[in-house]
Amino acid sequence: MEWIIYLFLINITSYLVMGYDKKQARVKKFRVSERNLFILTVIGGSIGTYMGMKQHRHKTKHRTFTVGVPLIISIQIILAAFIIFR
8 A cells, every 4th residue: 555655656746846847947947857857757756757748748859758758667567567466
């Protein structure tokens, strides 16, 4: 049950950080590093990152994000299925 709460919170955080970074990009202020965005993605916020990319139209021209985030989601789904059905 705790992992469901964790995934919910990390995905909301990832989504909000993507929106924040887009806002900062528009006004040319301090940005969130791509490294930190990917860290949030890898530690469980992949769906939030993906939704933030689509909703805020952010990082959609960066191949590392357009390919990387769906790849991370796929890997996470495979790992979850392996853990659940082993």
